[in-house]
Amino acid sequence: MAMTRIEFPDWLVIQPEVKTALMEKTPVVALESTVITHGLPQPINFETAIRMEREVRQAGAVPATAAILSGRIHLGIDTDALERLALSSDARKVSLRDLGTTVARFEDGGTTVAATMFIAHAAGVRVFATGGIGGVHRGDTGDVSTDLPTLSRIPVAVVCSGAKAFLDLPRTLEWLETAGVPVIGYQTTVFPAFVSRESDLSLNSSADSPQDAASILRAHWGLGLQSGVLFGVPCPEDAAIPWAEVRQAIAEAEAEAVTAAVRGAELTPFMLDRLGTKSSGSTLRANLALLRRNARVGAEIAKAFGG
Numbered sequence: 154m155a156m157t158r159i160e161f162p163d164w165l166v167i168q169p170e171v172k173t174a175l176m177e178k179t180p181v182v183a184l185e186s187t188v189i190t191h192g193l194p195q196p197i198n199f200e201t202a203i204r205m206e207r208e209v210r211q212a213g214a215v216p217a218t219a220a221i222l223s224g225r226i227h228l229g230i231d232t233d234a235l236e237r238l239a240l241s242s243d244a245r246k247v248s249l250r251d252l253g254t255t256v257a258r259f260e261d262g263g264t265t266v267a268a269t270m271f272i273a274h275a276a277g278v279r280v281f282a283t284g285g286i287g288g289v290h291r292g293d294t295g296d297v298s299t300d301l302p303t304l305s306r307i308p309v310a311v312v313c314s315g316a317k318a319f320l321d322l323p324r325t326l327e328w329l330e331t332a333g334v335p336v337i338g339y340q341t342t343v344f345p346a347f348v349s350r351e352s353d354l355s356l357n358s359s360a361d362s363p364q365d366a367a368s369i370l371r372a373h374w375g376l377g378l379q380s381g382v383l384f385g386v387p388c389p390e391d392a393a394i395p396w397a398e399v400r401q402a403i404a405e406a407e408a409e410a411v412t413a414a415v416r417g418a419e420l421t422p423f424m425l426d427r428l429g430t431k432s433s434g435s436t437l438r439a440n441l442a443l444l445r446r447n448a449r450v451g452a453e454i455a456k457a458f459g460g
């Protein structure tokens with residue numbers, strides 16, 4: 154296998170297996186770690202992280218989980234490190250604005266979609282799989298996730314199940330359209346609403362296979378366009394939750410967030426926790442199912458895209 158010399162930034166610690174894969178042009182799929190530190194409860198967070206990595210491997214690609222350990226930025230971490238993050242109660246939620254502080258303070262952190270895109274891109278990884286991106290929150294707080302502007306300027310494909318249904322999904326899509334970010338339904342014509350497959354938001358393009366998805370990526374970036382590309386993969390049918398059920402739980406959790414005055418970066422973890430509790434586990438089950446599926450689809454797209 155031909156080895157390519159690649160300049161990796163000196164601030165990035167790349168796992169040897171990931172580095173070899175990048176140099177040999179074996180497909181690599183980046184994974185985030187906020188979902189481990191802040192998105193899922195223990196001990197399911199650790200199990201899910203392991204399962205996502207396994208899905209990527211089974212589909213013939215190499216998983217590369219991004220995270221910050223004692224202030225060092227990593228791409229690809231071992232099982233012990235995954236467990237350390239999963240058990241940690243003081244790992245930060247690290248988005249773009251937090252990267253420098255976390256490094257300077259030698260802290261641990263789980264990287265969000267935005268921070269993971271930045272890290273993946275620095276190593277030349279083009280495909281990243283996760284559950285859902287951040288978006289425009291409801292109401293008039295002005296809370297817009299850094300994930301959106303980052304999608305507009307970092308050329309990495311994000312394979313996800315849309316955004317959490319407690320966000321303002323129409324405004325999230327409008328934001329992406331304005332920023333020129335392609336939003337492609339993967340084997341669907343609507344924007345998936347995370348644990349719900351259905352939504353009334355139709356998309357103007359969809360990909361029906363990994364090859365089709367890869368051809369869109371090649372064409373988009375081949376033009377020199379510098380944005381990310383979002384693929385919306387519906388939650389697996391046997392685990393998905395009907396939209397009407399989700400809507401009721403969201404309304405309740407939102408009211409609790411207002412009462413508890415939760416805002417900013419804490420809002421997403423708070424809503425995830427409350428919704429998980431309310432649905433007596435079915436949200437969690439759907440969340441795990443879609444994370445695994447997205448990891449697999451991400452690997453398939455990475456393979457079809459090539460190095």
Ligand code: PSU
Nearest residue numbers: 187188192265266285287298299418421
């Ligand atoms: N959606 C989920 N689970 C998560 C997140 C989103 O279903 O864990 C995380 C992702 O890491 C995403 C981040 O990038 O929350 C968005 O947070 P904020 O809205 O504060 O940017």
Ligand code: MN
Nearest residue numbers: 296297298417
């Ligand atoms: Mn936010």
